[in-house]
Amino acid sequence: MSEGKAGEDRRTWLREAVRRIEADYNRSADTHLIRLDLPRYPGITLYLKDESSHPTGSLKHRLARSLFLYALCNEWIGPDTCVIEASSGSTAVSEAYFARMLGLRFIAVVPATTAQPKLDEIRFHGGEIHAVDDPRTVYQVAHDLARQTGGHYIDQFTYAERATDWRGNNNIAESIFHQMAEEEHPEPSWIVCGAGTGGTSATIGRFLRYRRLSSQLCVADPEHSIFHRHFADRSQTMLPEGCAAMIEGIGRPRVEPSFVPGVVDRMIAVPDADSIGAMRALSARLGRRVGGSTGTNLWACARIVEEMHAAGQQGSIVTLLCDGGERYGCTYYDEEWLAGRGLDWRPAEARIAGLLGPA
Incomplete structure (x- = not known):
């Protein structure tokens, strides 16, 4: 496939991804x-x-929507991107919801102490769990997984304050x-x-x-x-x-x-x-x-x-x-x-x- 055709297909996918998220909001x-x-x-x-x-039961639904739109419009996420997040649970639940909406693989890096019902909800929305014993390591583990999968660490802790208008x-x-x-x-x-x-x-x-x-x-x-x-x-x-x-x-x-x-x-x-x-x-x-x-x-x-x-x-x-x-x-x-x-x-x-x- 030519570079021009690949870019056009990616832009078409991006427009559809944004439309789906905005339609869900409406x-x-x-x-x-x-x-x-x-x-x-x-x-x-x-x-x-x-x-x-x-729809995903918490304040983090707003944040997850904003983070996905921010990453999409920066073209950090494409049709084959594995999305990674470090989370104590609720953000990952909401992000799993949006990842599944777009047909994307999603992995949540969570502390091992995260409440089991939250883990169940992440899986319910199609997400995968990667638990860590030391909560301080969630950031580095998320970075490592993004590198290993060729995916994108969506990083709520860095982008939350700028993704929302x-x-x-x-x-x-x-x-x-x-x-x-x-x-x-x-x-x-x-x-x-x-x-x-x-x-x-x-x-x-x-x-x-x-x-x-x-x-x-x-x-x-x-x-x-x-x-x-x-x-x-x-x-x-x-x-x-x-x-x-x-x-x-x-x-x-x-x-x-x-x-x-x-x-x-x-x-x-x-x-x-x-x-x-x-x-x-x-x-x-x-x-x-x-x-x-x-x-x-x-x-x-x-x-x-x-x-x-x-x-x-x-x-x-x-x-x-x-x-x-x-x-x-x-x-x-x-x-x-x-x-x-x-x-x-x-x-x-x-x-x-x-x-x-x-x-």
């Missing part, structure tokens, strides 16, 4: 914004942006403000999210500044994560060996290239037990299970609510319901698993239940 509705009134804190309202309603184009920040438009406090006092790659916080923080909004961004970070340490002291870039958070999807042992601390107004470090207790309390309030990173976000929201109330302030707070709890039945919702790790989550559950409950 078939999808926006995610819900759930309002939670706080009777004990009059004038302060909490909203949950429910990202669990995406932070100016608008229906990103998560624009969606939040559109849905808040008719509320009593349409411009939230705070938006609270976690950081795994840093892409979501970069998108929201940049959007707030570009649109000249007064809302502030708080990033909730697991206690055993480097991000909040780096925020306080830019010289800190790596956690000591053996120090790792138990909350999947957020928190990292190293500062990722996509984490942009300059657009973050505040960070709150959250112990694992408090994340799980908050997760449990919110699940009881909603009547359905949510994941651990949602608990991390909610714990940080509770701190902000209490501070606003003490200062006599009113307003709204928006946070993310990142994924459902079905993926964590054998971990965060398993009493034996929690006891084996010495996590006493009950005091946090009681505190958050009080925040969410009747006056």
